[in-house]
Amino acid sequence: MDPCTTCVVRNRAICSALDLNEVAALGKMGRHHRLVPGQTLIWEGEDSLLVANVIEGVLKLSTSLSDGREQIVGVVYPSDFIGRPFGARAQHNVTALTEAHVCTFSGGDFDRFAQEHPQLEHKLLERTLAELDRTRRWLLLLGRMTASEKLATFLLDMSERLVRPDCSSNGPINAFDLPFGRQQIADILGLTIETVSRRLNDFKAEGIIGVPSRRRIEILDREALAGIASSGSVR
Amino acid sequence: MDPCTTCVVRNRAICSALDLNEVAALGKMGRHHRLVPGQTLIWEGEDSLLVANVIEGVLKLSTSLSDGREQIVGVVYPSDFIGRPFGARAQHNVTALTEAHVCTFSGGDFDRFAQEHPQLEHKLLERTLAELDRTRRWLLLLGRMTASEKLATFLLDMSERLVRPDCSSNGPINAFDLPFGRQQIADILGLTIETVSRRLNDFKAEGIIGVPSRRRIEILDREALAGIASSGSVR
DNA sequence: AGCAGTCTTTGATACGGGTCAATAATGTAG
DNA sequence: CTACATTATTGACCCGTATCAAAGACTGCT
Numbered sequence: 001m002d003p004c005t006t007c008v009v010r011n012r013a014i015c016s017a018l019d020l021n022e023v024a025a026l027g028k029m030g031r032h033h034r035l036v037p038g039q040t041l042i043w044e045g046e047d048s049l050l051v052a053n054v055i056e057g058v059l060k061l062s063t064s065l066s067d068g069r070e071q072i073v074g075v076v077y078p079s080d081f082i083g084r085p086f087g088a089r090a091q092h093n094v095t096a097l098t099e100a101h102v103c104t105f106s107g108g109d110f111d112r113f114a115q116e117h118p119q120l121e122h123k124l125l126e127r128t129l130a131e132l133d134r135t136r137r138w139l140l141l142l143g144r145m146t147a148s149e150k151l152a153t154f155l156l157d158m159s160e161r162l163v164r165p166d167c168s169s170n171g172p173i174n175a176f177d178l179p180f181g182r183q184q185i186a187d188i189l190g191l192t193i194e195t196v197s198r199r200l201n202d203f204k205a206e207g208i209i210g211v212p213s214r215r216r217i218e219i220l221d222r223e224a225l226a227g228i229a230s231s232g233s234v235r
Numbered sequence: 236m237d238p239c240t241t242c243v244v245r246n247r248a249i250c251s252a253l254d255l256n257e258v259a260a261l262g263k264m265g266r267h268h269r270l271v272p273g274q275t276l277i278w279e280g281e282d283s284l285l286v287a288n289v290i291e292g293v294l295k296l297s298t299s300l301s302d303g304r305e306q307i308v309g310v311v312y313p314s315d316f317i318g319r320p321f322g323a324r325a326q327h328n329v330t331a332l333t334e335a336h337v338c339t340f341s342g343g344d345f346d347r348f349a350q351e352h353p354q355l356e357h358k359l360l361e362r363t364l365a366e367l368d369r370t371r372r373w374l375l376l377l378g379r380m381t382a383s384e385k386l387a388t389f390l391l392d393m394s395e396r397l398v399r400p401d402c403s404s405n406g407p408i409n410a411f412d413l414p415f416g417r418q419q420i421a422d423i424l425g426l427t428i429e430t431v432s433r434r435l436n437d438f439k440a441e442g443i444i445g446v447p448s449r450r451r452i453e454i455l456d457r458e459a460l461a462g463i464a465s466s467g468s469v470r
Numbered sequence: 471a472g473c474a475g476t477c478t479t480t481g482a483t484a485c486g487g488g489t490c491a492a493t494a495a496t497g498t499a500g
Numbered sequence: 501c502t503a504c505a506t507t508a509t510t511g512a513c514c515c516g517t518a519t520c521a522a523a524g525a526c527t528g529c530t
Contacts, residue, residue, distance in 0.1 A: 064375075065375070066465060067466050071375040073374045074371065084364060084368070088368065118356065128360065130323070132367045132370060133323065136326065138374060139308045139373060139377060142378040144425060145300075146516080146517095147517070182479095183478095191517080193478075194478090195518075198517095417509095418507080426488090429488075429509080430488075432508060432509055432510085449508075
């Protein structure tokens with residue numbers, strides 16, 4: 001039977017642009033994959049082209065310099081799209097942070113299918129434009145913010161994005177588990193693990209956040225965080 | 236008469252996806268604008284939605300923090316597309332760096348036209364994907380590179396991009412005029428103007444580059460620059 | 471429970487790049 | 501050509517974050 005009809009991200013992934021017949025046709029070209037934490041799906045520079053939908057889990061996109069310095073350039077969640085359609089080689093690694101479940105397509109198959117289904121391309125375009133906006137905001141963070149501003153911005157950003165999985169309430173939440181360890185937070189913010197640890201403990205000492213366990217964050221004073229996050233990013 | 240038929244970027248801009256009739260229809264919705272250096276076409280946060288093609292000149296995309304710190308998040312050249320189709324508000328300022336000539340469309344008009352012309356959306360998608368890749372590479376630069384590495388990477392990048400205007404030869408060139416002052420270079424690289432000045436003079440003292448006038452750069456030792464750009468180790 | 475390995479925190483110190491200030495070069499108007 | 505504004509360079513100093521090192525906390529395994 002066609003697994004797409006029961007797919008949990010059917011209505012949120014780019015597949016939502018397709019009707020039942022179309023989604024079945026796309027589904028035939030797809031392959032399901034389970035990934036364990038730390039497993040890499042796509043390597044920077046490889047040209048075996050692969051695209052995918054994330055069904056479950058969290059993955060990071062990262063690049064690095066030859067001496068090992070690493071920068072995380074994106075984080076993807078269920079219903080997000082992974083990979084680079086239309087023939088360019090992969091620009092970054094894609095690695096699972098948690099157990100993950102993805103639905104992969106060979107690049108060529110997907111490209112052909114997309115070109116025949118403009119609504120699908122349209123969905124993909126909207127997503128890509130949104131992701132570009134988000135990435136450009138991150139340039140401001142990396143280029144111009146201090147460590148405290150970076151961390152405050154990061155925590156607020158997480159409190160907004162991490163609601164999605166269950167889709168229960170929308171709007172930010174005040175307590176959540178990060179899918180990242182300290183090193184990964186550092187790689188997202190362009191800092192060292194030590195600085196992340198120190199600034200996080202500063203926030204804790206000031207009563208702005210609580211850190212009941214390694215990966216859990218409670219936002220106790222959202223206003224204060226927002227104040228630190230920017231000497232006010234001009235909205 | 237329809238000005239699009241004689242447009243200098245007709246074959247390079249997204250319009251190249253359209254046939255003569257289509258481009259004429261799009262042309263009817265467009266307005267030509269001349270911009271002087273420093274003039275801002277779109278302001279961060281405004282929702283008067285406007286998109287445009289660059290016909291001539293160079294423009295910067297920038298965001299800033301309330302205390303004046305600024306980050307340039309993109310630079311656009313002739314034939315590039317500007318703006319955010321499909322209803323999100325403008326995320327950054329768009330300002331002319333040189334005299335510029337653009338062809339603008341109201342967001343709504345363009346959105347409608349695009350949805351009816353999948354080849355146009357496809358071109359736009361390819362461009363947006365490429366721009367996202369480029370922007371993500373910049374995250375690595377801002378987050379993880381030293382001042383010298385940033386500057387070396389920047390100069391190499393410029394030597395590749397600045398060929399375009401005349402389209403004479405492809406491949407990098409070794410002498411060019413930057414469309415930026417020192418402050419703007421600093422805002423691109425997440426540095427201060429003083430650091431840009433110092434590192435540039437270091438390169439000059441080592442014979443890696445020549446700086447015959449304020450905005451002119453000559454790459455004298457491309458290998459050395461490339462060595463610095465990818466992970467520091469000089470010589 | 472006890473141990474090993476990993477991840478995180480904490481402390482001491484160093485250094486790159488920022489800040490502040492002064493000077494120099496370049497551009498522009500009269 | 502001179503005067504003034506703008507932009508860039510240079511110097512001295514300092515601060516924030518990186519680096520290096522060690523101790524502590526958590527996790528999983530037997």
